[in-house]
Amino acid sequence: MAPAKKSDQEISAEFTSYYLQRATQEFAEDLDKVRAADDFKNDALQILVSALQQGTALFSPEEQRRIVTAAPLEDPSKK
Amino acid sequence: MGKRFSHAPDGAGASRKRIKIVHEAPTSEDIHASRQLQQLLAFSQDPVRARHGLQSFKVFLDDLLNPESDHVDRPRILRDYLQFARPADDDEASAYLPDIMQTWSYAGQINNDNVMSAVPIVLALLLKLLSQSLETVPIGLGICRTLLQKRQQELIARNLSADKGKAFIISPTLRMLKEVVSFDGGAVARPLFRARANTLKSLARNMGIVHIGEEAEDLKRPSARTNAILFFLDALKFLQPEAKKELLCQRDIVSALTRDVKQDPPYLVRTLLQELRSRVLLDDKLAREAKSNLLNASTLTRLSALYQYRLEARGGVDDEAPIADVAHDFLVTACTNPACAVLRQDSGFYPREIDTNTAISPAELDDLGLEAIVWMNKFKNEVPVRNYTLSNFLPNLRPWSSVKQSELITSIFKVAPELVANYFLTNKSFTFEPKLSATWIGYAAFLFNTVTLPLPNFFCRGAAFSELPPPTSIVIDNILPLPLNQKALSRSLANKSNMIPFFATRILVVAIEKLDHAIKMHQDPSHSNKTVWAEAARRLVDEFCQRSPGIQEMINSYRSIPDGDILHREAASRLLRLCYEVLPQVALMAKFDVSPFLEKALGRLSTQASDDPRDSALGLKELENLLAIAGYSPGMRWFVASEGMLLSPFTLLLKVCVDAPRGVSLEAIREILNFIAVEQQLVPANEKHPGLLVLLDALQSLRHSKPEAVVNIWSFLDNCLTRCANTPVKYVEKMQEAIQEASDLTGQDLSGTIASPITVALLEQLPFAAAKENGTVTVKALGIFLPKFLGLSVSAGENRALLELIFTKMTTHLADNKGKLAKAGVPKGLEFEYNKRPTAAGTKAKQSKAAASAAAGKEDSQPKQPVMDVEALEETLHVPDGLEADNSALVKWATKTADELVDDGYLTSLIALLVSEHASIRKEALVSILKAAAKIKQSEYEEKDQIWLLLSELAETARENNTINDTPLPGPIVAFATHALTVLRDPLSSLYGKVNSFLTRGPTWALDRLPLVDETLSEETPTGSGGPSSRDNPYYAQINWLLSYLIDALRTPQDLELFHRKRARGPVLERILALAANPYMWLPLRSQVLRLVYRATGIEGGSTTLTTRFGIVSWLEARHAGCEDGDGDGKEAAMLGGLKRRVWETCDQERVRVWSRGGLGGGRV
Structure with missing residues (x-):
């Protein structure tokens, strides 16, 4: 059963959420340091989130679709 | 009461x-x-x-x-x-x-x-x-x-x-006036305004009587300021445009209106912004003069203070947007909508003062190039703009501390591109010095947004390109704005946190993409002054390289990313790939060996079945980037498994393809694999044959039917593939024998049969499979795989009789106890399940070539161009002078450590000064080299002795007969020294032994010889791990080194003389030209030969010598013909055509015509 094709907007939203999740995972340690910095106040969290998710612009809509809709790479030895 | x-x-x-x-x-x-x-x-x-x-x-x-x-x-x-x-x-x-x-x-x-x-x-x-x-x-x-x-x-x-x-x-009076002005739809507004001397008396001052106190202003007790503003807004509402204009021209009132706006109560701020928006900003009938009088830089700045508005009641009305948002919307409209009279029409990247249509005579442009344009270099420190209000306003914003302010600036930049360069030139105080803080991240985000802004159409506002290109400094300021200088970016890339290099990488990615676009715009075919635009494009690239960190720093940054950080790895590999695509000359100088990275990425993908499929897809993106780089860089070792890896990169890549589920796009990877397989003669290079797809499809089929079986054949298959790739001739011959045998058996004429050499390699290795560990499992798996593979080979058009014969031989080793396999024979009518058979195989081959060649994607959409034009030729074949004098090297080296001297290029720059035209510089360089040699000798540097020896011999050579006082050292001597230095740094280099034995041979080098050329070229039968064709063979790595060194060596007519001087084994140049005939040489190496020829054509008399002494025209024609024989690649043919034209254009045409007795100079060139 093939799921209905997702719209570009859905894909973009899903990709952004994936990107943020990856980024927060990869830079967890650095993000903690930023949060502890003196200038972390007011809009800083918003800045941080928006800065991180800017990177989605590097991926074309097709690339985003490819990544979001990826099926698992199976490991034959586990079968 | x-x-x-x-x-x-x-x-x-x-x-x-x-x-x-x-x-x-x-x-x-x-x-x-x-x-x-x-x-x-x-x-x-x-x-x-x-x-x-x-x-x-x-x-x-x-x-x-x-x-x-x-x-x-x-x-x-x-x-x-x-x-x-x-x-x-x-x-x-x-x-x-x-x-x-x-x-x-x-x-x-x-x-x-x-x-x-x-x-x-x-x-x-x-x-x-x-x-x-x-x-x-x-x-x-x-x-x-x-x-x-x-x-x-x-x-x-x-x-x-x-x-x-x-x-x-005051307050009741203002309230009364408010009622008067709005009474009966403004019936008396006009006479009231006429009496403004009295009715508006002290209005500006009254706007300044603000509420004082800690708590917010009471709604029921509005201050005089509140009343004054409400009166003023009602006046705006009911006055006719003319009167309204006059009201807005009362400077003191307009100025007082916003002076204390950040202390006003929320409802007043909302009303003020809303009314100004509808009554002023968007009122079409109101004169522009009146609007711009209100919306001057100081009003805008005061309104921007509302981004930090603090008087909003907590938990206020839910459906009301925060004041900061309302103010943001207001400012965006005011600053970006031309109807609001703030934004003025600019002319893109052409600053205010210049007239783009100034006529400059073509002769002048030809002579002086960009220098003929007086304003070309004028805007490096100051850019005059039309949007002076915005230019004055922007510095008051704080884009690093607020997303909205950053958005406001970039949306202004978008509509007024002239402001980008101007903004950063006038705001130099804020640097990009890396620091793990919210401010730095905010600034990086702002810069990222600035870099991603699109280039204005045609760089200006017109409907076509101007005659002359825009000032390069302005274009580059838009691609890498001033704060993004080399120092800051390098330090960011090298920062020990993970996040800062990640941000810097992303900025560089978008910057290179933008640069690429700008270059393409410079190369647009519609330009009338093509040479000037081309020169501007070159300058742009130069400027970019000066601001961007070197590729080596990008590589180092990539290297230091932890394995698990795939997002970061993807971005960094994308950056490197873009460097190879957009700045190939710079990228190739770095001598980046991509193999270890590729193997690591492959290893990760093929062993770790990640929990999240999206991670794997991201990993594939990284792999794709690396593959593209591998395609661009010479010397990729596809068939050598590096330490710690069980399989070669080629097989690993194959495994990735096979293990990927259906639906994952692997087209790029498949193309690369097929291209390598055809090049290495694993599979036939025939248009009708689907090439490696046969093997791939058989493996995929096995993977799906018996997933446990496929695991057991990788090692065996890798062995066969590497053997076949390393000694292709052997297997081609074995195949011929098999064909002959089949022909004898069946009586058919099989002379034109197509067959994959890999099949014979499989047959040859089969007997050894059983002997290995887990042999029986492997053999069992092969029993399922081989019939499938051969069956598909038949479907692909290979001869059934031949394959039946091979299969019969195979069955003897295939644990075929009951003779079932032998009886079944090669299955018939198998279909390709997983790979679409290309309809026109030719297109496929061509595409895959394009994917791997440096011309990726650019040429195949266009009709074949036999001759490359001047600019494209220069771009492809011109190599910057590796020995260009940088006199500052004399000073810089002194403070560096031995490691830095050798590894960071200070020594190389110092050595290069020995070719300087000025005797004093040469002498000083020599003294410095000797001092540096002593310093290194005393240091802990690992290769200190050899380096000391190299430097001492170089110095001795320079001093001998007082050479250094009279003339520059010959290019080859100096180029050799710099290139030998890179070899000595790396003991694993295949040239390490050669260079060392050269150094121990004697204390000085002969000035009339080219060091180490003979030794490298004379290795006629390449030895090494592979056979003659193997690209993993150190021979080719050495040739690659030699060609880079010779290109750097060839700079003057005297150098050229050394290249064509008669020698025992023939002139050096002749031997280099002969190299290109080696069928095993890859395109990158062949291109290096062409670069050397190109370099020679740039030397005075070079082209004439090439033509009369080396018959270069015939050589180029022969190479061209070789390209057209099936194995043709449009790009190489075009390169050769272009080079031929250049030779003719740069030679002494009269002499050559006489020399060739009229054979050259007519239709032939």
């Missing part, structure tokens, strides 16, 4: 408290009859009485205005009173409410503040009440007109200009 009214509920109370004046509370009484009201308001010289009357009337009006109150017969009482207070004849001079007016006037005479305040209070209430009913409007209008009579005007003016502390007088 209600005590609760003892304090007037207006502004009076607040100010009274402030200035500590005790006022007597007014008294009042209930009104029951019209007659009583007349008496109360009748003129009296007793202020207490007058105040009592007015206060009673106020209470009476308050009640009427309260919709919830039971008015009883109050409306009638008021009506009767108003009839009474109406003048007998309604003309201009007659006054309404004469008693009240007289009371007011008298209060003015005796300076009674309380009465002066009480009169406008009741009048404001009365007008408010009268405006609510149509019947009473005429009376209200009468009152308004009465107020505009001279006597009353003066009273108003007097009230308005009361002492600042007397807000209890």
Whole structure:
């Protein structure tokens, strides 16, 4: 059963959420340091989130679709 | 008589408290009859009485205005009173409410503040009440007109200009004026404005009487400022455009309007912004002059203070947007909508002062190039702009501390591109020095947004390109804005955190993409002055390289990313790939060996089945980037498994393809694999044959039917593939033998049969498979795989009889106890399940080539171009002078450590100075080299002895016979020294031994020879791990090194002389040209030979020598013909064609014509 094709907007939203999740995972340690910095106040969290998710612009809509809709790479030895 | 009214509920109370004046509370009484009201308001010289009357009337009006109150017969009482207070004849001079007016006037005479305040209070209430009913409007209008009579005007003016502390007088007056100006749809707005000398008296000052106190301004007790603004806004609403324009031109008022805006209560700020938006910004009828008078830089700056507005009630009304957002929307509209009169039309990247259509004579442009354009270099420190308001406003914003402010700036940049360069030139104080802080991240995000802005169409606002290119400094400031300089970016890339290099990488990615776009715009075919645009494009690339970190730093940054950080790895590999695509010359200089990275990435993908499939897909993106880089860089070792890896990169890649589920796009990877397989003669290079897809499909089929079996054959398959790749000739021959055998058996003529050499390699290795560990499992798996593979080979068009014969031989080793396999034979009619058979195999081959060649994607869409034009040729074949003098090297080296001297290129720059034209520099360089040699010798540097030896021999050579005093050292000597240095740094280099034995041979080098050339070229039968064709063979790595060194060596006619001097084994150049005929040489290496030829054509007399001494034209033609023989790649043929034309254009044509007896110079070139 093939799921209905997702719209570009859905894909973009899903990709952004994936990107943020990856980024927060990869830079967890650095993000903690930023949060502890003196200038972390007011809009800083918003800045941080928006800065991180800017990177989605590097991926074309097709690339985003490819990544979001990826099926698992199976490991034959586990079968 | 209600005590609760003892304090007037207006502004009076607040100010009274402030200035500590005790006022007597007014008294009042209930009104029951019209007659009583007349008496109360009748003129009296007793202020207490007058105040009592007015206060009673106020209470009476308050009640009427309260919709919830039971008015009883109050409306009638008021009506009767108003009839009474109406003048007998309604003309201009007659006054309404004469008693009240007289009371007011008298209060003015005796300076009674309380009465002066009480009169406008009741009048404001009365007008408010009268405006609510149509019947009473005429009376209200009468009152308004009465107020505009001279006597009353003066009273108003007097009230308005009361002492600042007397807000209890000023505020009611402003409220009254607000009612007047808006009464009956602004019926008296015009005369009111005409009397502005009185009615707007002290308005600007009154706008400055703000609420003072810790707590927010009380809604019910608005300050004088609030009242003044509300009056002003109503005036804007009801005035005609002309009058409105005049009002907006009152500078003091307009300036006071926003001066204290950040202390205003929220509702007032909202109303102000909303009204200004609809009455000024978006009013089409209002003159631009008036709009721009309001929206000057200081107004914009004050409004931008609302981004930090602090007076909003917490948990306020839910559906109201925060003030910061409202202000943001206002500013975005004001600054980006041309109708608002702030934004002015600019001309893109062409600054204000220049005239793009200035005619410059073609001769001048030809002679001087970009230098002929006087303004080309003028805007490096200052860019004049048309949008001066915005230019003054922008520096007041803080894009690093607020997302919205950053958005505002970039949306302004988008509509006014001229401001980008200007902004960063005038805001130099904020640097990009890396620091793990919110501010740095905010700034990085802002810069990222700036870099991603699109380039303006045609760089200007026109419908086509201008005659002349825009100033390069401005283009580069838009691609890498000034704060993104080399130092800051390098330090960011090298920062020890993970996040800072990640941000820097992403910025560089978008910058290179933008650069690519800009270059393409410079190369647009519609340009009339093509050479000038091409020169500008080159300059752009140079400038970019000066601002961007070197590729080595990008590589180092990539190297240091932890394995698990796939997002970061993807970005960094993308950056490197872009470097190879957009800046190939710079990228290739780095000598980046991509193999280890590729293997790591492959290893990760093929071993770790990640939990999240999206991670794997991201990993595939990284792999794709690396593959593209591998395609661009010479010397990729596809068939050598590096330490710690069980399989070669090729097989690993194959495994990734096989393990990927359906639907994952692997087209790029498949193309690369097939290209390598064809190049290495694993599979036939025939248009009708699907190439490696046969093997791939058989493996995928096995993977799906028996997933456990496929695991067991990788090692065996890898062995076969590497053997076949390393000694292709052997297997081609074996295949021929098999064909002959099949032919003899069946009696068919199989001479034209197509067959994959890999099949024979599989057959040959099969007997050894069983002997290995887990042999039986492997053999069992092969029993399923091989029939499938051979069956598909038949479907692919290979000869059945031949494959049957091979299969029979295979079955003897395939644990075929009951003879089932042998009996079944090669299966028939197998279909390709997983790979689409290309309809036109030719296209496939061509595509895959394009994917791997440096011309990826650019050429195949266009018709084949036989000759490359001048710019493209230069771009492909020009190599910057590796020995270019940088005199600063003389100073820089002294403070560096031995490691830095050798590894960071300081020594190389120093050595390069030995070719300087100036004897003093050469001598100084020599002294420095000797000192540096001594320094290294005493250091802990690992290769210190060899490096010392190299430097000492170089110095000795330079000193011998006093050479260094007379002439520069020959290019080859110096180039050799610099290139030998890179070899000595890396003991694993295949040239390490050669260079060392050369150094130990003697204390000086012969000046008339090219060091180490003979030794490298004479290795005629390449030895090494593979056979003659193997690209993993160190021979090719050495040739690659040699060619880079020779290109750097060839700089002057004297150098060229060394290249064509007769020698025992023939002139060096002749031997290099012969190299290109080696069929095993890859395109990158062949291109290096062409680069050497190109370099020679740039030397005086070079092309003539090449033609008359080396028959270069015939050589190029032969190479060209070789390209067209099936194995053709459009790019190489075009390169050769272009090179031939260049040779002709740069040679002494008369001499060559004579030399060739007219053979050259006609249609041939």
